[in-house]
Amino acid sequence: MQTAATLKGYRREVSQALANDFLRQAMDNFAVAYRTSRANAFAGMDVERLVAGVAEAKDRALTRLDELYAIFKSRAETMGIRVHLAENAEAANRIVAAIARENRVRTVIKSKSMTAEETLLNHHLEAEGLTVTETDLGEWIIQLRHEGPSHMVMPAIHLSRHQVADLFTQVTGKEQDAEIQRLVKVARRELRRRFVEADMGISGANFAIAATGTIGLVTNEGNARLVTTLPRVHVALVGLDKLVPDLDTALQILRVLPRNATGQAITSYVTWITGPAEYAGAEATAKQMHIVFLDNGRRALARDPIFSQVLRCVRCGACANVCPVYRMVGGHQYGHIYIGAIGLIVTYFFHGRDKARNLVQNCINCGACQAVCAAGIDLPRLIKEVHARIQDEEGHPVESVMLSLVLKNRRLFHTLLRSAQIAQKPVTDQTRYLRHLPHIFFRQHDFRALPAIAEEPFRDQWPRIAPKVPAPRLKVALFAGCVQDFVYPEQLIAGVRLLAAHGIAVAFPMGQSCCGLPVAMMGEKKAALAVARQNVEAIDPQRYDHIVTLCASCASHLTHAYPRLLGDERRLGPAARDFAQKVLPLSVLLNDRVGLDQSLFPETAATAATTYHAPCHLCRGLGVHDAPKELLRQAGCRFAPAAEEETCCGFGGTYSAKFPEISAEILARKLADAQRTGAETLVTECPGCVMQLRGGARRQGLDLSVAHLAEALAARMKARG
């Protein structure tokens, strides 16, 4: 549970988590194992179609949430269930406590419910004098430790067997060995007794089926079956977002949920309860069943044009499983109560701005969560939207206001970059790196060498180097992006050379500026909009077959954000949509559209091996997985694939300045994977990744050169004869 009051305090807690070696190892193992088991579980299935189906079904249900609630209530009541609606967390807790009082309940057993975590139900019931026992093994463990969950599906994933053994030693009063199979049996026996004694059982629900008034519970341990069977009162606490119209919708979601959560085709138990079931206990004549639906902002959220898709979430936890930041810091630093990307977003709506303010800044925007989401939620964008909303409510921090002001004025921005080139001289020491960092940077930045600003930006060189291509097969505009224009002009020069050699005429419209992603990442929507307008005005898409960029982040932002930002504007809307459609990464243009001209490359293959890092915004942002590697192979490079090729390098633009320690940890793993291939060159197709990887390799003194794809290909090209 993240509760730090300030960003500084949050960073401090993050550092402590980074120093936890067990957590590091556990998270690494999990991240790698999860990918494989998920892939196996979905083998032979059309995952995209399944996910789209869930998204569509949930969206449809959300538009008629009030109606579904009314149907459910009326149906459930005829089945003998008492249905309650709680406006907020406090109200839900009061309703549950009142049910307990009316039934003279003393002891309560619970199965896992994120909704009950959301309302902090246990605290409330305990304050009322009730004894509450969690019966899901992981939940029981964290309850005994007075902690919140660190994962939505595996709440105790942050703990080792030794910590559990110590805990169980305290609980049983007898020494326990740190042997997992035995510890599980100890829990079985200790908890069985609690089941026998309990007066009331509290569960959550994964589904509330309106047509039949049925709740569905998806579990592995089977504790929910005992919770709903043994005590004389059953209360289910259910978020309104769990309402679905019918069984078929529930079954459709059930095909995806366990596969996406834990790589299981189905969980050990799926339980469908339609009314208070037969009860043969001594104390009462009939079982009571209550369902408490929790609103807590959900009904308003369902009507929000931007954020309603948040309620598609089926709580599989996959967004945490694949998140490179979660992997580094663990769940206690990556959510307040709800964990992972979805947690960053819903914290704002369910628990308020104070709890969300720091968390929403800790997204590296790699898109891994969106790619794995069971309901196709555009998580990275919504995290940025929350960030922007909080800044609009509270005021924008000085740095991002400054950057916004500067970026909105292209001439000012470029002038500042040019003066920075001069100003940096004392710290570059005639190298292409900043030898020591000016004090305005965080000290922790030193994990990688930062490149110096180039002496002559690409835009100044362009008139001199622009190639003449007679009778071109294609006409393209080059979108440079600020990093390549001002830091790595040589990457653009290599790219232009490749394009010209393939008979492609290149134009470089001078009015272009930064793509706007850095300000969008900082929650500065207005500045992002202003630079988008500048670029669409600067590059008239009708004049070109394609708009080519060598920066994956620019390409992804231009493609996805421009139509969203400008698409509805009368003046620029059509041009912005056309612009976005014409954007192509260099690799796609060369590999998929024109085909690499192999006669340009020597016939003998290279002796040294080359490996590849897939930029997040290329592989997930644009769905480009193979084109860069195909080009390398065709150009005669000996290709050695790296493990976790598509895992983020830790750059994330301004992210690495805000959370340098996390960025450094992610980078260390990435470089280790590249090194294990034995390759001499690590190629990627994004200047941001180059900056991160090259800076890290240099700082670590590795024998690994890092090159942009354009540089690697141009270097293999035969000299013009």
Next chain:
Amino acid sequence: MNSTNDSDGREAARRFQQAAEKVSAVVRSMATLEEALAYTLDLCERKQACELLAAGCAEPLSAGAEALCDGKQAKTMAAPNLPPETRERFGGLCHPLGIRLIAGSLRDHLAGIDVGLTLADYGIAETGTLVLDSSSEAVRLATMVSEVHVALLPLSRIRESAAALSAELSGFMQTPSNYLAFITGASRTADIERVLAIGVHGPLELHILLLEDR
């Protein structure tokens, strides 16, 4: 019955078995009910009276949890939803072996039942799942409190997917107080270091006996 249906049925049974075995269920084909009852009896006989390591009796427990062991002496089987005449026949087989067969009052045996024998309503081939109407409390407890759960599944009751069973499932949900269970493999957890452990709250073993009924 024509031969196409028969081969479809065999194919569904094969897929069911494959999926169920993936989650460590034991699946056996039984030509007759007699054979299935004998299998179950044999399983119970060979089993320790109190599954020492597995159920946690051997573990150092708090006094309260340990007291549960006292309530459990003779070997006990529960068969709550067998047809009465089958149950009677089964009881006749249990008695000479000193095994107690019960059908109700399962709350008196919450410390544990050795074997619970149930008749499943349907099987889902895609996931190796049993569908069991558990509206009767005895059925719920027999499939939770038993250390070994043996389920009889008539071959004619196997369907390809949950979706293909939608109408039947909805039918159950039209009945008040319905409690419908999908059961796939034994009770499991991976909550400590993601290491798989079987039998956390429910059965430690699941045996599925595919019953020839065509």
